[in-house]
Amino acid sequence: METFRKLKVFYYPFRRDFFLSLFFLLLLTCMTVMYPIILQQTIDEVMISGRYEFIPWIAGGFFLIMLLKGAATYGHQYLGDMFGIRTVFHLRNKLYEKLQILSFKYYDNAKTGDLMSRLTADVEGFRFFLSFGFAELLRFFLLIGISLVVMFYYSAPLTLITVAALPFLAAAVYRFDKRVHPAFRGIRKSFGELNTKVQENISGIQTVKSLSREDFQTSRFSDSNEDYKEKNMQTANVWSTYFPLMEFIGNLTVIALLFYGGYLVIQGNLRPGELVAFFSLVWYILWPIMNLGFVINLFSQSKASGERLLEVLEADEEISDVKCQEKLIKGHVAFRHVSLSYSEGNEEALHDISFEAVSGQTIGLIGATGSGKTSITQLLSRFYEPSAGTIMIDGKDIKEYSLHTLRSSIGVVLQESFLFSSSIKANIAYGRPEAPMEDIISAAKIAKAHDFIMKLPDGYDTLLGERGMGLSGGQKQRIAIARSICINPSILILDDATSAVDMKTEMNIQEGFRHMLNNSTTFIVAHRISSLKHADQILFIKDGRVAERGTHDELLRKKGAYKRIYDLQYKDHVMQKNAAGQVL
Numbered sequence: 001m002e003t004f005r006k007l008k009v010f011y012y013p014f015r016r017d018f019f020l021s022l023f024f025l026l027l028l029t030c031m032t033v034m035y036p037i038i039l040q041q042t043i044d045e046v047m048i049s050g051r052y053e054f055i056p057w058i059a060g061g062f063f064l065i066m067l068l069k070g071a072a073t074y075g076h077q078y079l080g081d082m083f084g085i086r087t088v089f090h091l092r093n094k095l096y097e098k099l100q101i102l103s104f105k106y107y108d109n110a111k112t113g114d115l116m117s118r119l120t121a122d123v124e125g126f127r128f129f130l131s132f133g134f135a136e137l138l139r140f141f142l143l144i145g146i147s148l149v150v151m152f153y154y155s156a157p158l159t160l161i162t163v164a165a166l167p168f169l170a171a172a173v174y175r176f177d178k179r180v181h182p183a184f185r186g187i188r189k190s191f192g193e194l195n196t197k198v199q200e201n202i203s204g205i206q207t208v209k210s211l212s213r214e215d216f217q218t219s220r221f222s223d224s225n226e227d228y229k230e231k232n233m234q235t236a237n238v239w240s241t242y243f244p245l246m247e248f249i250g251n252l253t254v255i256a257l258l259f260y261g262g263y264l265v266i267q268g269n270l271r272p273g274e275l276v277a278f279f280s281l282v283w284y285i286l287w288p289i290m291n292l293g294f295v296i297n298l299f300s301q302s303k304a305s306g307e308r309l310l311e312v313l314e315a316d317e318e319i320s321d322v323k324c325q326e327k328l329i330k331g332h333v334a335f336r337h338v339s340l341s342y343s344e345g346n347e348e349a350l351h352d353i354s355f356e357a358v359s360g361q362t363i364g365l366i367g368a369t370g371s372g373k374t375s376i377t378q379l380l381s382r383f384y385e386p387s388a389g390t391i392m393i394d395g396k397d398i399k400e401y402s403l404h405t406l407r408s409s410i411g412v413v414l415q416e417s418f419l420f421s422s423s424i425k426a427n428i429a430y431g432r433p434e435a436p437m438e439d440i441i442s443a444a445k446i447a448k449a450h451d452f453i454m455k456l457p458d459g460y461d462t463l464l465g466e467r468g469m470g471l472s473g474g475q476k477q478r479i480a481i482a483r484s485i486c487i488n489p490s491i492l493i494l495d496d497a498t499s500a501v502d503m504k505t506e507m508n509i510q511e512g513f514r515h516m517l518n519n520s521t522t523f524i525v526a527h528r529i530s531s532l533k534h535a536d537q538i539l540f541i542k543d544g545r546v547a548e549r550g551t552h553d554e555l556l557r558k559k560g561a562y563k564r565i566y567d568l569q570y571k572d573h574v575m576q577k578n579a580a581g582q583v584l
């Protein structure tokens with residue numbers, strides 16, 4: 001109940017639909033019970049007494065009641081559905097908003113398939129209970145309650161016979177629920193695994209094909225599919241065993257009623273019509289009880305779904321935001337004794353990092369893979385919070401800027417750039433949708449993307465496939481660079497952003513930056529010394545610490561680790577030159 005209480009804010013605004021739907025449910029339940037009463041009256045008061053002139057009146061009345069019942073069913077169904085649909089519309093929006101706010105740390109541990117299933121299957125599971133399950137639960141009590149009252153009115157001993165069968169039926173329902181609940185859980189889990197296999201296969205189709213692992217993937221899928229089939233068959237087996245059993249218990253009750261009820265009629269203690277009415281009324285009690293397992297199952301599934309939705313809604317946002325209108329103008333960055341640990345108890349990824357980047361300067365970050373270069377740049381955008389130390393921009397702690405101000409002033413280009421399946425123009429203007437066409441073109445020119453874009457059949461209107469399909473790695477990187485230039489960033493972070501373009505284009509791009517973004521502070525993370533040798537300051541990162549710092553020439557003079565990497569790369573360069581027989 002705690003789960004439903006916490007989610008109240010989503011369904012409470014639509015309580016009117018819910019209560020009206022319940023009112024219609026009460027009406028239609030009353031009309032359902034009218035049916036055996038009319039039957040009893042027809043037999044006892046009309047047929048047996050030979051007052052046939054009443055038959056058209058009874059038929060008319062019956063018709064009227066059925067019309068009303070149809071209208072009540074419509075009202076109940078429609079309003080119940082509206083209640084569920086409106087509730088989950090808001091719930092889904094809220095979940096999506098929350099996903100936008102959640103920190104990188106949350107996504108580090110989350111699984112895409114799982115999040116997708118929370119937003120779809122769990123939301124639907126919750127809706128189904130709101131629209132249908134809750135009403136079914138109420139119908140159960142209403143139908144049984146009203147039917148029992150009518151039955152008692154007709155005959156107390158016969159009612160007691162019916163009630164005597166209930167514990168057996170309840171025991172069967174209990175056993176059914178005990179078996180069907182885990183079976184359903186198994187189906188959900190197996191379906192989740194099946195989905196993950198499909199998603200992984202589609203996302204990694206290039207790797208699968210390039211390593212000729214189609215057969216392996218097919219057999220993995222087939223195993224999951226087999227498991228899913230097995231789980232469904234087990235569930236079908238439970239259903240097909242228990243339902244006949246429950247019906248059998250119900251039919252035994254009917255036989256007992258026939259015997260004892262017939263005896264009462266012969267004795268003159270019960271009228272024939274009342275016995276006939278009993279046969280209908282008894283099923284109004286037995287059916288809901290048989291159905292109870294299904295309704296309980298719906299309830300526990302929706303409770304589990306609600307819990308999974310609350311886990312997302314209540315997830316810690318980690319990064320606190322503040323309201324601040326102040327713009328970040330200069331991009332003067334200072335790291336003061338900054339350390340970072342990605343999770344508590346884990347080894348620190350960064351230790352005591354300090355440096356200062358005057359606005360307009362270029363800072364190069366180089367070091368072995370996993371040394372902490374990307375971590376430094378991620379702290380700047382507050383994707384993660386430092387575990388110690390302070391990061392200042394323009395003399396102010398970055399926590400004092402609003403996240404929007406901070407992130408809309410920092411252009412980040414990653415090695416693996418994500419492009420949306422829309423036009424090139426929309427991709428470049430993604431961070432500034434109102435950007436005029438001249439700005440988009442100018443950004444593309446700086447990123448050295450304009451020429452190849454113009455060669456595409458639809459130029460800037462060319463539609464890209466999913467994740468930028470249809471472009472080469474270097475072309476994608478250049479579109480991503482243009483996208484960050486388009487927001488006129490005060491700080492630009494190029495994290496291995498030109499690794500897929502040739503050296504000449506890289507030099508041209510950097511030349512463009514120097515002219516067009518002379519006020520932006522630029523961070524270049526690279527493995528190639530040629531990518532950052534022009535930087536005003538180069539930080540050589542080793543095991544999360546600044547091991548060496550200085551300009552390219554200063555670092556060469558130090559003859560340390562930077563010099564060793566330079567020698568290695570330079571040797572490669574000379575060998576390549578000799579092999580090509582030309583001077584680059």
Ligand SMILES: Nc1ncnc2c1ncn2[C@@H]1O[C@H](COP(=O)(O)OP(=O)(O)OP(=O)(O)O)[C@@H](O)[C@H]1O
Nearest residue numbers: 108342343349367368369370371372373374375376
């Ligand atoms: N999200 C994360 N959660 C936990 N640990 C992380 C996370 N991101 C990075 N790390 C760890 O932090 C350390 C530094 O990683 P980082 O990505 O900053 O290195 P890098 O120097 O940029 O490497 P590369 O050159 O390969 O991109 C590594 O040991 C890495 O495993």
